[in-house]
Amino acid sequence: MTSSYNQRDWTVHPSYFSENYKSTHLRSPTKAPIKIEQTNSELTAPSFFPLINHEQENDLTKNGAVNGQQPLGERIVVTGRVVDENGKPQPNTLIEIWQCNSSGRYIHAADQHDAPLDPNFFGAGRCITDNNGIYKFYSIKPGAYPWGNHKNAWRPAHIHFSLFGPAFATRLITQSYFPGDPLLELDPIFQSTPKEARKLLIKTFDIEATEEGFALGYKFDFILRGPKATPMEK
Amino acid sequence: MSLKQTPSQTIGPFFAYGLTPKQYGYNKIKDIASNDLNSEGTIGERISIEGIVFDGNDEPVDDALIEIWQASSSGLYVTSKNLKDTNDSFSGFGRCGTGTNPQRKFSFTTIKPGTTGDNQAPHINFTVFMRGLLSHVYTRMYFPEEEGANQHDSFLLNVPKNRRQTLIAKQISSNKGSVYQFNIYMQGANETVFFDV
Numbered sequence: 001m002t003s004s005y006n007q008r009d010w011t012v013h014p015s016y017f018s019e020n021y022k023s024t025h026l027r028s029p030t031k032a033p034i035k036i037e038q039t040n041s042e043l044t045a046p047s048f049f050p051l052i053n054h055e056q057e058n059d060l061t062k063n064g065a066v067n068g069q070q071p072l073g074e075r076i077v078v079t080g081r082v083v084d085e086n087g088k089p090q091p092n093t094l095i096e097i098w099q100c101n102s103s104g105r106y107i108h109a110a111d112q113h114d115a116p117l118d119p120n121f122f123g124a125g126r127c128i129t130d131n132n133g134i135y136k137f138y139s140i141k142p143g144a145y146p147w148g149n150h151k152n153a154w155r156p157a158h159i160h161f162s163l164f165g166p167a168f169a170t171r172l173i174t175q176s177y178f179p180g181d182p183l184l185e186l187d188p189i190f191q192s193t194p195k196e197a198r199k200l201l202i203k204t205f206d207i208e209a210t211e212e213g214f215a216l217g218y219k220f221d222f223i224l225r226g227p228k229a230t231p232m233e234k
Numbered sequence: 235m236s237l238k239q240t241p242s243q244t245i246g247p248f249f250a251y252g253l254t255p256k257q258y259g260y261n262k263i264k265d266i267a268s269n270d271l272n273s274e275g276t277i278g279e280r281i282s283i284e285g286i287v288f289d290g291n292d293e294p295v296d297d298a299l300i301e302i303w304q305a306s307s308s309g310l311y312v313t314s315k316n317l318k319d320t321n322d323s324f325s326g327f328g329r330c331g332t333g334t335n336p337q338r339k340f341s342f343t344t345i346k347p348g349t350t351g352d353n354q355a356p357h358i359n360f361t362v363f364m365r366g367l368l369s370h371v372y373t374r375m376y377f378p379e380e381e382g383a384n385q386h387d388s389f390l391l392n393v394p395k396n397r398r399q400t401l402i403a404k405q406i407s408s409n410k411g412s413v414y415q416f417n418i419y420m421q422g423a424n425e426t427v428f429f430d431v
Contacts, residue, residue: 001315007430012241014368023244023366026290027420033371033430036389040311040350041359041374042431046303046327047314048266057263064262085237092314094266098252107260108248110297110333122262124252160246162253168303169431173363173370175243192368193241200240223237 002227004038005169012197020188022149042169048094057126060139064122071121073102073140075215081133084226089133096162097137098124104143113145144183156183165224176220177202245363247297254331269330271344275323278307278345281412286339287332290421294338298364302328302342309348355383362418371428375416376402393427400426
């Protein structure tokens with residue numbers, strides 16, 4: 001077992017409080033988190049591997065479809081690697097995925113945006129990385145949607161991801177965006193990320209990953225916290 | 235260390251159909267975990283945990299996701315490496331959203347964890363996600379009856395004395411057996427202690 005993981009790098013993660021993202025005002029802790037030495041509790045993680053049949057869950061164009069019909073929207077295939085900060089591939093890593101449909105509407109009952117639900121799209125799935133840390137899933141490109149944060153506020157198209165990695169300390173929930181989206185510049189959530197790190201949240205269009213006649217390919221790598229470097233032995 | 239960590243982003247308000255589908259009544263995909271960690275073969279003292287997440291106005295948060303991770307009654311974290319070596323059918327991981335209970339409570343049914351040995355009092359690890367939280371927070375729940383062990387716990391010893399009580403659950407009587415109440419305060423005079431894990 002790894003003896004400790006690098007701390008969260010606060011030069012890439014957003015601070016808890018963001019002036020322009022209103023929901024943070026009453027929900028962000030006001031006191032600095034307390035530093036600790038990691039113990040077994042932080043260095044271990046649950047095993048999901050035997051629980052999931054990801055072959056049936058990594059195709060969001062199919063897992064919500066009724067009678068073999070297809071969801072509306074531009075088909076995409078998203079692929080990439082899960083690695084740690086040293087570039088070491090992370091095999092058997094669970095990735096949970098959720099997103100809105102091509103009209104910008106989530107199936108969640110609390111989403112009241114006046115855009116149509118798609119009877120053939122559920123919008124959630126999972127995949128697991130292979131021995132080389134590679135994952136792949138199919139979906140449709142999510143739409144942009146309005147939200148109440150400020151006047152004429154729109155979220156850029158994004159996909160939500162949840163990853164565990166090898167330890168409780170490597171847990172990550174994030175969103176990934178699409179290249180060239182003019183809404184990125186105006187989005188307080190994306191903009192709350194330190195400037196240099198924002199590019200790490202944007203997928204790359206990839207013609208190699210694109211499947212001819214079927215789906216546009218996007219690449220996105222996840223970089224999880226890695227084991228702390230130990231001093232060289234003499 | 236050559237690559238930069240992927241930045242965290244908020245879980246947003248609409249995670250439930252992807253992460254806790256069964257609890258919220260969605261059936262297209264199965265849950266990987268629920269708020270009941272026990273099964274018939276689980277060894278240990280059955281307990282319940284419940285709590286409310288409060289925002290800075292002391293309003294209950296109705297769209298938080300709480301995850302817990304804990305050792306078995308013998309103090310073992312069940313991972314992919316030791317899964318085969320234990321006959322205790324206890325995964326140690328649970329999930330609950332705060333959007334389905336009328337009072338916005340989260341709740342878990344589990345067992346009291348054993349001592350893991352490394353200067354740690356028995357405890358349950360919590361991760362909290364919600365809209366408006368750009369990076370998740372980590373905290374721990376300790377047991378009020380473990381006063382002796384709590385005094386030597388390496389995490390608690392790092393916490394200023396006047397804030398330690400935010401990490402210690404209250405035991406409340408109930409017809410369901412041992413119930414521990416553990417509220418989480420994001421801000422305010424009783425702001426819960428969070429750790430930079």
